[in-house]
Amino acid sequence: MISIGSINADFLFSVRRGVRPGETLLAGAFLRTSGGKAANRAVQACRLGVPARLFGCVGDDDLAALALAGPVAAGVDVGPVGQAPGPTGTAAILVEESGDKTIVLAANANDAWPSGYKATVAEAIASCPPESVMTCDLEVAPGAPHEAIRAAAGHGLTVVVDPSPADRADPELWPLVDHVTPNANEAAGLTGISVDSVESAAAAGTHLVKAGAGTAYVKLSTGGCVVVEDGADPVVCEAPEVRMIDATGAGDSFAGTLAARLEEGRSPADAARWAVAASTWSVGRRASQESYGTTEELNALAQQVRPRPLR
Numbered sequence: 001m002i003s004i005g006s007i008n009a010d011f012l013f014s015v016r017r018g019v020r021p022g023e024t025l026l027a028g029a030f031l032r033t034s035g036g037k038a039a040n041r042a043v044q045a046c047r048l049g050v051p052a053r054l055f056g057c058v059g060d061d062d063l064a065a066l067a068l069a070g071p072v073a074a075g076v077d078v079g080p081v082g083q084a085p086g087p088t089g090t091a092a093i094l095v096e097e098s099g100d101k102t103i104v105l106a107a108n109a110n111d112a113w114p115s116g117y118k119a120t121v122a123e124a125i126a127s128c129p130p131e132s133v134m135t136c137d138l139e140v141a142p143g144a145p146h147e148a149i150r151a152a153a154g155h156g157l158t159v160v161v162d163p164s165p166a167d168r169a170d171p172e173l174w175p176l177v178d179h180v181t182p183n184a185n186e187a188a189g190l191t192g193i194s195v196d197s198v199e200s201a202a203a204a205g206t207h208l209v210k211a212g213a214g215t216a217y218v219k220l221s222t223g224g225c226v227v228v229e230d231g232a233d234p235v236v237c238e239a240p241e242v243r244m245i246d247a248t249g250a251g252d253s254f255a256g257t258l259a260a261r262l263e264e265g266r267s268p269a270d271a272a273r274w275a276v277a278a279s280t281w282s283v284g285r286r287a288s289q290e291s292y293g294t295t296e297e298l299n300a301l302a303q304q305v306r307p308r309p310l311r
Contacts, residue, residue: 001045001263002128003256004121004148005038005162006110006139007056007071007081008089009063012248012287015094018102033287034070035091036110037137037162040249043074043289044256044278048298050263053077055121055148056140059088059109070289080124082117084109089139099244099283105139113141122151133263135160135255138168149176158262162255166190175212179262181255182208183219201226202234202310215268219254223280226310227272234310235269237276240301242284249288254279256292269307277302 013027034043042052054076058064060083067088068078089110094102118141125134125148134152136145136159145161145168152159153176160179163169166189174180184195187204195201195218205216205228215229223239257278261271277298285291293301 001042001050001133001135001259002053002055002124003038003042003045003135004055004140004145005041005137006036006089006107007039007054007058007067008034008036008091008105008110009066010035010091010093010248010288012093012095016097018096019094031287032066033290034067035249035288036067036089037139037164037252039067039071039076040252040288041135041162041256041259042076043071044253044292045260046074046076047292047294048257048260049295050260051075051077053080053124055080055124057082057084057109057113057117059084059086061087063088063090074289080120082114082120084112084114086112093248095246095248095286099247101247107139110140111142113144118144118147121148125151125157126155128155128157130156131263133158133160133259135162135259137162137164139164142168146170146173149173160255160259160262162251163190164251171211174208177212178214179217179258179268180208180213180215181217181219181251181258183251184221187218195220198226198236198310202228205234217258217268217272217275219251223283224276225254225272227268227307229268235272235307236310237269237272237305237307239276239280240304242280244283246286246291247283249291250279250282252288253282253292273305273307274298274302276305
């Protein structure tokens with residue numbers, strides 16, 4: 001699997017609640033760790049035994065090592081990661097007692113790919129075996145994900161897109177996308193359909209499939225997802241109940257697991273079953289990469305996720 005997108009240094013603060021304007025709120029705990037959507041997906045794939053290569057850029061500052069420490073420890077191939085002048089991407093994350101999170105992101109190197117790095121990515125894609133899965137997000141230099149999608153589709157790779165941020169998505173590319181994984185807010189932004197139920201999630205997924213995407217996995221704010229596959233009836237994967245401690249990186253765990261299971265040849269519904277189990281496991285633990293489960297750890301939870309028809 002190859003993962004293209006953002007690579008960050010994360011600074012997590014545990015707080016009782018959100019911060020009010022003009023207020024100084026004391027944090028209960030603090031953590032410096034590795035993050036970024038692409039890095040998170042790659043780490044999750046490696047935790048599941050699927051080799052992953054990471055593409056994206058860090059800066060030339062002291063935070064670059066922090067951003068890559070987690071992927072390196074997980075066994076991700078970080079050799080393809082580039083370096084851009086200036087600071088590494090940085091996220092300040094406030095995690096409330098409810099487990100909900102608020103993120104302030106400085107894209108930095110993620111939005112400043114050096115001249116020629118897009119070509120490096122395209123060359124790497126061209127050298128991948130045809131059974132490979134390419135997964136990407138949109139938190140990088142404008143246009144870069146779109147070029148990667150075109151290159152991957154042109155070489156017959158399976159393309160998985162996490163459409164975040166949704167306002168950077170190009171609807172003309174949906175026919176090149178095999179799998180798309182929006183959350184409820186992103187699905188609403190992409191389709192104009194407010195997603196607040198399994199029915200509206202199915203409607204949003206159907207909209208994306210009609211626009212050309214092969215399969216849409218619309219993640220629900222309450223956990224789980226609705227799978228809309230071209231030519232098949234929608235399927236619901238409900239999340240097992242757990243106490244949410246920290247939602248940071250759960251969506252990346254979902255996308256990384258989905259891509260890993262698809263690369264193993266699983267069906268969309270079965271891959272989604274594992275993805276829901278992985279994201280559910282993640283929210284019950286702190287931080288992102290540190291919270292990602294292995295196949296052995298996720299197996300029992302995955303058995304509880306039973307895809308069912310919407311109707």
